Structure formats: structure tokens, C-alpha cells
Amino acid sequence: MNWKRATIAAACVVPLIILFGYGLTRDPKDIPSPLPGHEASPFALAVFAPGQPPLNRAPGDTVRLAELKGQVVVLNFWASWCLSCRDEHQILSETAKSYAGKPVHFLGVLYNDEPGNGTQWIEQMGGQSYPSVTDPGARTAINYGLYGVPETYFLDASGRIAYKATGPVNERLIRHVVDSLMAVAAK
Amino acid sequence: MTRLLAHDAILVSMAVVLFGIVAVPVAMRTGRRGLLPYAFAAVYTNFFLVSVAAVAMVYALVTHDFSVSYVAQVGGRATPLLFTVISLWGALEGSILFWAWVLSMYAAAVVWINSRRPGNLVPYAAATLLFVSFFFAILLVGPADPFGVVSPVPPDGPGPNPLLQNHILMAIHPPLLYLGYVGMSVPFAFAVGAMLSGEVETDDWMRITRRWTLSAWALLSAAIIAGMWWSYEVLGWGGYWAWDPVENASFLPWLTATAFLHSAMVQERRGMLRLWNLNLVVGTFLLTILGTFLTRSGIVSSVHAFTTGTIGYYFLAFIAIVMLASLALVAGNSERLRSTGRFDSAASRETVFLLNNLFLTAFMFTVLTGTLFPLVAEAIKGVKVSVGEPFFNRMSLPIVVTLLFLMGVGPALPWKAASKAELKAKLVPPAAGAGLMLVIALVAGARNVYALLAFAFAGYAAFANLREYWIGMRARRIAHGEGWGTALVRLVGGNRHRYGGYTAHLGVILVAFGIAASSTFRTEYEATIKPGETISLSGHTLRLKAMWGREEPQRSVVGATLEVMNGSMVKGTMEPRMNFYPMSQSPVPTPAVRSRFLGDLYVNLQAFRPDGSNATIRVIYEPLVPWIWFGGGVVVFGALIAIFPTGRRTDA
Amino acid sequence: MTRLLAAFAFAALGALGAVQQSPADSVLEARTAEVAAQLRCPVCQGLSIQDSPSELSQQMRSVVKDQLRAGKSPDEVKAYFISKYGEWILLEPKPKGFNVLVYLMPVLLVVIGLGWIVVAVRKWTRPPDSPA
Numbered sequence: 002m003n004w005k006r007a008t009i010a011a012a013c014v015v016p017l018i019i020l021f022g023y024g025l026t027r028d029p030k031d032i033p034s035p036l037p038g039h040e041a042s043p044f045a046l047a048v049f050a051p052g053q054p055p056l057n058r059a060p061g062d063t064v065r066l067a068e069l070k071g072q073v074v075v076l077n078f079w080a081s082w083c084l085s086c087r088d089e090h091q092i093l094s095e096t097a098k099s100y101a102g103k104p105v106h107f108l109g110v111l112y113n114d115e116p117g118n119g120t121q122w123i124e125q126m127g128g129q130s131y132p133s134v135t136d137p138g139a140r141t142a143i144n145y146g147l148y149g150v151p152e153t154y155f156l157d158a159s160g161r162i163a164y165k166a167t168g169p170v171n172e173r174l175i176r177h178v179v180d181s182l183m184a185v186a187a188k
Numbered sequence: 189m190t191r192l193l194a195h196d197a198i199l200v201s202m203a204v205v206l207f208g209i210v211a212v213p214v215a216m217r218t219g220r221r222g223l224l225p226y227a228f229a230a231v232y233t234n235f236f237l238v239s240v241a242a243v244a245m246v247y248a249l250v251t252h253d254f255s256v257s258y259v260a261q262v263g264g265r266a267t268p269l270l271f272t273v274i275s276l277w278g279a280l281e282g283s284i285l286f287w288a289w290v291l292s293m294y295a296a297a298v299v300w301i302n303s304r305r306p307g308n309l310v311p312y313a314a315a316t317l318l319f320v321s322f323f324f325a326i327l328l329v330g331p332a333d334p335f336g337v338v339s340p341v342p343p344d345g346p347g348p349n350p351l352l353q354n355h356i357l358m359a360i361h362p363p364l365l366y367l368g369y370v371g372m373s374v375p376f377a378f379a380v381g382a383m384l385s386g387e388v389e390t391d392d393w394m395r396i397t398r399r400w401t402l403s404a405w406a407l408l409s410a411a412i413i414a415g416m417w418w419s420y421e422v423l424g425w426g427g428y429w430a431w432d433p434v435e436n437a438s439f440l441p442w443l444t445a446t447a448f449l450h451s452a453m454v455q456e457r458r459g460m461l462r463l464w465n466l467n468l469v470v471g472t473f474l475l476t477i478l479g480t481f482l483t484r485s486g487i488v489s490s491v492h493a494f495t496t497g498t499i500g501y502y503f504l505a506f507i508a509i510v511m512l513a514s515l516a517l518v519a520g521n522s523e524r525l526r527s528t529g530r531f532d533s534a535a536s537r538e539t540v541f542l543l544n545n546l547f548l549t550a551f552m553f554t555v556l557t558g559t560l561f562p563l564v565a566e567a568i569k570g571v572k573v574s575v576g577e578p579f580f581n582r583m584s585l586p587i588v589v590t591l592l593f594l595m596g597v598g599p600a601l602p603w604k605a606a607s608k609a610e611l612k613a614k615l616v617p618p619a620a621g622a623g624l625m626l627v628i629a630l631v632a633g634a635r636n637v638y639a640l641l642a643f644a645f646a647g648y649a650a651f652a653n654l655r656e657y658w659i660g661m662r663a664r665r666i667a668h669g670e671g672w673g674t675a676l677v678r679l680v681g682g683n684r685h686r687y688g689g690y691t692a693h694l695g696v697i698l699v700a701f702g703i704a705a706s707s708t709f710r711t712e713y714e715a716t717i718k719p720g721e722t723i724s725l726s727g728h729t730l731r732l733k734a735m736w737g738r739e740e741p742q743r744s745v746v747g748a749t750l751e752v753m754n755g756s757m758v759k760g761t762m763e764p765r766m767n768f769y770p771m772s773q774s775p776v777p778t779p780a781v782r783s784r785f786l787g788d789l790y791v792n793l794q795a796f797r798p799d800g801s802n803a804t805i806r807v808i809y810e811p812l813v814p815w816i817w818f819g820g821g822v823v824v825f826g827a828l829i830a831i832f833p834t835g836r837r838t839d840a
Numbered sequence: 841m842t843r844l845l846a847a848f849a850f851a852a853l854g855a856l857g858a859v860q861q862s863p864a865d866s867v868l869e870a871r872t873a874e875v876a877a878q879l880r881c882p883v884c885q886g887l888s889i890q891d892s893p894s895e896l897s898q899q900m901r902s903v904v905k906d907q908l909r910a911g912k913s914p915d916e917v918k919a920y921f922i923s924k925y926g927e928w929i930l931l932e933p934k935p936k937g938f939n940v941l942v943y944l945m946p947v948l949l950v951v952i953g954l955g956w957i958v959v960a961v962r963k964w965t966r967p968p969d970s971p972a
Contacts, residue, residue: 553949
């Protein structure tokens with residue numbers, strides 16, 4: 002048994018094992034988005050769920066990204082068939098209400114779902130404080146590099162994408178991002 | 189009660205196995221060979237205990253005992269009995285139990301057959317198999333414990349994953365795969381045994397395991413084909429192979445095992461390539477463990493991925509130990525395995541086998557690199573990249589085409605040496621087959637270079653392999669005056685290894701034709717039609733008769749009835765469906781497939797209006813796809829011919 | 841029965857945009873298929889958006905088709921998707937920089953292997969009496 006050769010062979014194997022170990026710490030389903038830092042794609046989408054005063058919009062109204070410039074925008078993509086969306090719904094609705102009167106705009110975008118289903122779902126979930134729009138053909142979703150729901154995009158006041166959250170958001174995250182973006186805008 | 193019994197059985201088996209693992213080297217070192225029968229008894233006991241656990245699990249599944257965690261996970265009262273039974277291997281914990289069971293079976297069988305052989309090889313081989321069993325037992329009492337307690341006991345379960353309930357092939361593909369995968373542990377165990385016992389310079393370990401390796405290879409081949417067939421019939425996109433990481437994981441050990449089957453012949457005849465063969469056997473086993481690791485660790489995202497958790501770390505530890513130990517062993521023994529033989533000529537079957545091994549290994553390396561590259565890119569560059577079908581197709585086509593060609597040259601060339609005249613007489617005639625297929629392909633409209641080469645070389649190889657039969661049969665007729673039938677039977681019977689091999693080649697060639705034709709000449713068309721309207725593709729017309737829906741205990745089904753038209757006559761019906769399972773967000777499609785000798789009509793229901801007023805239908809015509817499944821059967825048949833001996837060992 | 845269909849149809853409705861094709865469309869269809877085969881479906885496991893029956897894939901195919909129809913080149917269409925999803929959206933890594941390795945290594949293996957075989961066979965077929 003040639004121990005020298007044995008040791009060399011064992012040593013050659015070590016990098017592969019390290020690679021696998023590294024792999025265990027990564028999540029292959031987590032795809033970092035190239036969009037943060039870039040200007041957000043424009044959209045003009047129709048409201049189907051009006052939300053509640055004071056944040057409401059009339060159903061059928063068109064929300065354009067251009068008209069939201071100057072405000073921090075929280076863009077949340079969701080669907081009634083999305084289980085995780087239930088976890089964040091309450092949080093988004095309450096947090097949006099707390100920012101009423103400030104230069105922050107929350108908007109829900111329905112992804113691959115029927116508006117009827119969306120409305121029903123909102124009702125079941127106890128209402129939504131901010132309006133939601135439809136996205137025919139998922140064109141806007143694709144423009145934002147969506148690969149699952151829920152996904153939430155945070156746009157700064159100058160219309161650039163500042164941050165993308167995949168999966169349900171919590172209140173601390175929303176406040177942290179929105180507050181820092183508002184602070185930047187104020188300067 | 190069941191749960192306790194099974195869980196304890198595994199615990200006891202761990203102790204038993206540990207005893208066996210320790211007993212063997214102790215017996216060897218201290219000369220107390222009297223311990224060996226006890227070590228062998230440990231192997232049998234382990235089989236008994238793991239069987240108890242496995243049977244207990246099946247019992248729990250069938251009686252819907254939702255107090256057992258695995259049953260609560262995959263069981264469902266509405267699930268049909270067959271799918272309840274086969275849910276044994278449907279999710280992570282059950283599949284580990286199944287693996288452990290198959291492994292214990294193989295170990296027991298191997299020991300039963302070989303225990304009387306004197307020497308140290310068999311004991312060390314048994315100890316190696318016990319070592320692997322020990323790892324799986326650890327998993328079964330640790331992260332992959334299927335016998336966890338569920339309290340309070342739920343009244344019902346979610347049922348197996350909908351994709352796994354849709355087709356009968358789910359009962360066939362996994363068991364075949366496990367039998368093949370785990371079967372590769374046997375030659376590995378004997379190779380390690382040979383190295384540990386110092387018997388590595390003889391070829392005994394190879395001789396003893398040849399039939400085991402061939403059987404495992406046959407099972408793995410069947411498993412891969414069955415997996416392709418399942419994917420084709422169930423997933424609705426009309427394809428059968430997507431180079432998904434877990435598909436690749438089953439393919440990698442198949443490639444090295446195929447290489448080994450060939451180079452083993454060179455070792456037997458020439459005493460050469462011994463170090464290389466040892467590497468191939470060890471590599472094949474390592475690739476099976478790597479495949480399992482990839483599926484269960486979540487480091488690559490895949491269709492097959494089981495739920496992840498801490499089990500990845502256990503597998504990592506196991507892989508590390510096995511890789512380090514076995515490769516160190518091989519390297520440490522490499523000096524004793526210098527080649528002692530020589531080749532008579534470069535123009536010989538031996539050389540072709542070297543080339544065959546090179547290209548099979550290159551194929552394995554290409555697929556392995558592609559599968560792991562996203563991980564490497566992330567580790568080194570921090571970017572996420574995808575390596576998918578376009579890459580694998582592009583890189584493997586040249587290799588596949590070369591291998592097809594070699595499959596024609598190898599059987600044609602004799603062992604040892606071929607004179608120039610012999611070369612000409614053997615290598616030139618099959619070119620007729622190549623020419624014929626080339627013409628057919630061109631006439632059918634193929635223009636892609638690789639497709640044409642694939643058809644030509646497959647034609648060449650088919651002709652060459654069939655010709656070997658013809659030459660042998662003709663010789664027998666002349667020598668013994670036999671009829672063609674008798675000549676065939678006696679020819680094959682007298683040289684089972686060789687003609688089994690040629691048959692397996694023919695099977696691979698049929699698969700190659702099927703894949704080449706269905707890729708090159710595939711046509712598809714998608715349209716939204718109303719009842720009464722038709723959709724046409726490549727001379728086939730389908731008329732939508734009606735949309736329908738029905739409730740089944742475990743799912744709701746929506747389907748379209750389409751009539752296959754010949755003019756105004758109805759030739760048959762096809763019913764693609766969409767299955768809605770309560771636990772699943774999106775429906776699972778069941779395409780309708782109409783198989784004929786020349787190809788498949790493949791229909792998928794893509795979408796429909798709720799009121800049944802129209803439906804979006806995708807029709808695909810896939811030429812020669814049935815040849816893939818049939819070819820797979822021929823491959824297994826060829827392997828069976830080679831496995832079962834006649835008694836007298838003749839030239840292979 | 842109608843209620844049954846209605847209750848479950850929604851996930852399938854996305855593809856209702858598919859229209860009957862005219863022969864003139866088939867060239868565009870072929871070009872779309874070619875580009876779509878190189879783009880990865882974001883919600884599937886490794887399938888291309890051409891092969892995948894999922895809704896998002898069909899919608900992305902529609903985007904590809906529209907952009908090609910509007911005169912964009914296949915590279916421009918791919919660049920659009922890369923700008924939204926990252927390099928990951930391509931099913932085959934661009935052979936630039938580090939990615940070259942995944943293409944190069946197998947080729948190197950074959951070349952080196954062939955060389956080794958040539959040398960080895962020469963060595964092994966040398967007549968036993970001749971000098972080394």
C-alpha cells in the first residue's frame with residue numbers, strides 16, 4: 002500500500018467535497034435579480050380592487066408608473082392561489098394604512114389570476130387598504146423579472162428599483178426599506 | 189405498535205451491522221476466522237431486520253395508519269391501493285428505507301452465494317456492504333426517520349404527490365432504478381474487498397461480480413428507459429429527456445458501468461487496464477452515491493428533488509468518507525496493478541474498446557461538469573448561471589455519433605489483430621447500411637449534420653452487428669448443415685456473452701434511431717378549437733367531439749374527447765385530460781398518446797373554457813418514439829442472454 | 841358540471857390567447873420557437889419556455905413573438921430577458937470568461953485522452969525485443 006500516492010489522491014478529492022459543502026449552504030431556487038439600481042419599467046394598469054379610503058382608487062382607473070414619480074412605491078405581486086401571499090397580506094395592508102398621507106404608494110399587481118378570484122380572496126382576507134391592478138398577459142410581471150409569487154419591489158422616488166423581496170415580507174423589512182428610501186428622497 | 193417494532197428493528201440492525209463491520213477485520217488480523225460465520229450471520233440478520241421495517245411500513249401505508257409520520261405525509265384514504273403501496277418510495281424517508289432494504293437483500297444474496305469461498309475477499313466485501321448499510325441505518329433513525337410519531341393522529345392524509353399518482357410506470361421506474369443503483373454496490377464492495385485483502389492482483393473480484401455488474405447494468409438501463417417513458421407519458425411536453433440533474437445522475441453511473449463492461453473484457457483477455465477498471469468500478473459506485481446526494485441535498489434544483497433538510501450534511505459526510513477512502517485505496521494499490529500484457533496490433537477490437545472507454549468517460553465527464561457547473565460558477569464567480577438542454581445536446585451529439593460508429597467497428601474487428609484484407613472485408617460492407625440510412629434521412633428531409641451522421645452511423649452499426657449474426661449463422665449452416673433457426677439458437681447459446689452483447693448493441697441502435705427521428709422530424713401545432721372543429725398535423729386530423737368532467741375520489745378530472753379521423757371515418761379516440769388535485773395549485777396534465785410503429789400522435793390539453801365551448805389543444809407528431817421503449821427492451825434482453833450461462837465458458 | 845369546470849378552469853385560462861395560425865405566421869412561429877428554446881422557464885425545473893406548458897412560459901413566448909415581429913433580433917430579445925432575470929435565464933451559459941471552462945474541459949479531456957491512447961497503443965504494440 003503506497004501511502005504517498007494514497008494521500009495525494011485523497012488530497013485531490015478535498016476540493017470537490019468543499020464544493021459540495023458550499024453547495025449545501027446555497028439555495029438554487031434563489032435567483033438574485035439584476036434590476037435593483039435600474040430604472041423601473043413603466044406600466045399602465047387598470048384597477049380592479051379599489052382598496053379602502055384614504056388610499057383607494059376607483060375601479061377601472063388606470064394607474065401609471067409615471068404619475069407615481071416622486072413617491073416611494075411598494076409594488077407587490079400576488080395571486081389568490083398563492084399560499085404564501087396569505088402570510089403577508091395583513092402586514093402589507095396595515096403597513097400601507099400607517100403610511101397614509103406620506104409620499105409612499107402601495108400597489109398590488111394580480112399575477113395570472115382572474116380579477117373575480119382576486120376580489121373574492123381580498124374579501125375573505127378581510128379587505129385590502131390599497132388598490133390592486135390587473136396585469137394582462139403578465140407583461141408587467143415579466144418586465145420586473147418575476148419568477149414566483151409573492152414578490153415585492155421597492156421603488157425609490159426617482160423611479161428606480163431599490164430592492165426586491167422574494168417571498169412574504171414582514172413589517173420590519175417594509176418599514177426599513179420604505180423609511181430609508183423616504184429619507185433619501187427628502188434630501 | 190407497528191411504528192415501535194419497525195423503529196426498533198432498525199436500531200437493532202445498526203448494532204448487528206456494526207458488529208459485522210468490526211468482526212471482519214478483527215477476524216482477519218487476529219487469525220480468528222471462527223468469527224467469520226458470525227459476521228456473515230450479521231448480514232442475514234440485517235436483511236431480516238430491515239425487511240421487518242419495510243414490511244411494517246407497507247402495512248402502515250395500506251392500513252392508513254396516520255400515526256406514523258411517513259404515512260401522514262404521503263398517505264391518503266382516497267388514493268387507489270396500488271399507488272398507496274408504491275408511495276413507499278414516493279418521498280424521501282420511504283425511499284431511503286427502500287434503498288436500505290434493497291441493499292440488505294443484495295448483501296444477503298452475495299454472502300449466501302459466496303460465503304464458502306476461501307480467502308479474505310468475500311469477508312471484506314461483506315464488511316464493505318455492511319458499512320454502506322450502516323450509513324443508511326443512521327439516516328433511518330436520524331434525519332430520514334419514516335417512523336416518527338404523529339400526535340394527535342390526523343383522520344386523513346394529503347396523498348402522494350399528484351405527479352406520482354398518474355401513471356402505472358411509477359410502480360416500475362423507481363424499483364428498477366434502486367435495484368440498478370444499489371446493485372452497483374456489489375462490484376464496488378468486491379473491488380474494495382480485493383484491495384483490503386491484498387487479492388487485487390488477481391482478477392477474481394471481477395470474475396465473481398461479472399454477473400452482478402451485468403444485472404445491475406441491465407436494471408439501470410431498464411430504469412432509465414422506464415423513467416424516460418414515464419416522463420413522456422406524464423409531463424405533457426412531449427419530451428422524454430430534459431437533462432435534469434437527477435436524470436443526469438442516473439445516466440452518469442450507467443456510462444461508466446458500460447465502459448467497464450467493455451474494458452473488463454480487455455482485462456480478462458490481456459491482463460491489462462486493471463487500474464483503470466478498478467477506477468471505473470469505484471467511480472460507478474461513487475456516482476450512484478453522488479446521484480442520491482444531488483437529489484436529496486437540494487444543491488441543484490431539479491424536478492426530482494425531495495424535500496431537503498439536514499440530510500444533505502449526512503450525505504456529504506458519507507460521500508466524503510467513501511470518496512477519500514476508496515480513491516486513496518486505489519491510488520495506494522496502483523503500483524501493484526501495472527499492466528503486464530501487450531496488444532498485438534492497433535487494428536484490433538482492443539483498441540476500439542480503448543476508444544469506447546474514452547468516449548464514454550468523456551460523455552460522463554461532460555454531463556457531470558455541466559450538472560455541477562452552476563454550483564462551481566456560484567462558488568467562484570458568485571453568479572447564477574443555467575446549464576440546460578442546449579448545452580448538453582450540443583456537447584453530447586459529437587460523442588454520441590462517435591459512439592454509434594464505434595458500435596459498428598468494434599463487433600466487426602477481431603480480437604488481437606486484423607490484417608489489411610480483414611479490415612477491408614469487415615469494415616467496408618456495413619457502409620451500405622450507412623448509405624441506406626443516409627439516403628432515407630435525406631429524403632425524409634433531415635439537413636442537420638449531426639442528425640445525418642447519427643442516422644448514417646446507426647445504420648452502419650446496425651448492419652455490422654446484424655452481419656456478425658449472419659456470418660456466424662452461415663458458418664454453422666455450412667459446418668453442421670443446420671437450418672437458420674437452429675443455427676441462430678446454437679450460435680447464441682455457444683457464445684452467450686458475445687451475442688448478448690451484439691443484441692444489446694442492436695437495442696441501443698434502436699433507441700438511437702428513435703431519439704434521432706423524434707428529434708429531427710418532430711412536428712407540432714397548437715390551436716384553440718370548438719367542439720366539432722378539427723385540428724390537423726402532418727397528415728393526422730383530430731376532431732374535438734366534446735369536453736367533459738368527472739369526479740374521482742382523489743381528484744377532479746377535465747378532459748377532451750378527440751376523434752382521430754381518416755377522411756370522414758373515425759379511426760379512434762384520444763382523451764387528453766387535466767387532473768386537479770386538492771393539494772396542488774396547478775393541474776397535472778395527462779396527455780393522450782397514440783402509439784404506432786412509425787411514431788406517436790401526442791395530444792395535450794393546454795387550456796379550456798369553463799363552459800366547455802372551446803379548448804386549446806397541442807398536437808405533436810413524434811416519429812419512431814416507440815422504438816425507444818422497444819429498443820430498451822432489446823437492450824435488457826441482450827443483457828439477459830449474456831448473464832445466464834450455458835455451462836461451458838466459450839470465447840466472448 | 842358547468843360549475844365544476846368553472847371552479848377549476850382558472851389556472852388554465854392563460855393560454856386562451858392562442859389563435860388559429862395562418863401560413864404566414866409559421867416563419868415567425870419557427871423563429872419564436874428557436875429563441876424560446878434558449879430561454880429558461882422561471883417557474884419550472886430546467887425546461888425551456890418553448891417546451892413548458894406553464895402559463896408564464898406561454899406568456900413569455902408571447903413576448904418573444906411580439907418583439908421578433910416588431911423587428912428585434914434574437915440577440916436583442918435574449919438581452920431583454922437577461923436584463924430582467926439575469927444570465928440565469930439563458931439555458932446555455934454564454935461562452936465568455938469563466939463559462940468557457942464548461943465547454944473547454946470536456947474537449948480537452950477528449951484531446952488528451954486520444955493522445956494518451958495513441959501513445960499507449962504504440963507502446964503496447966511494440967515488438968518485445970526492440971529497445972525501449
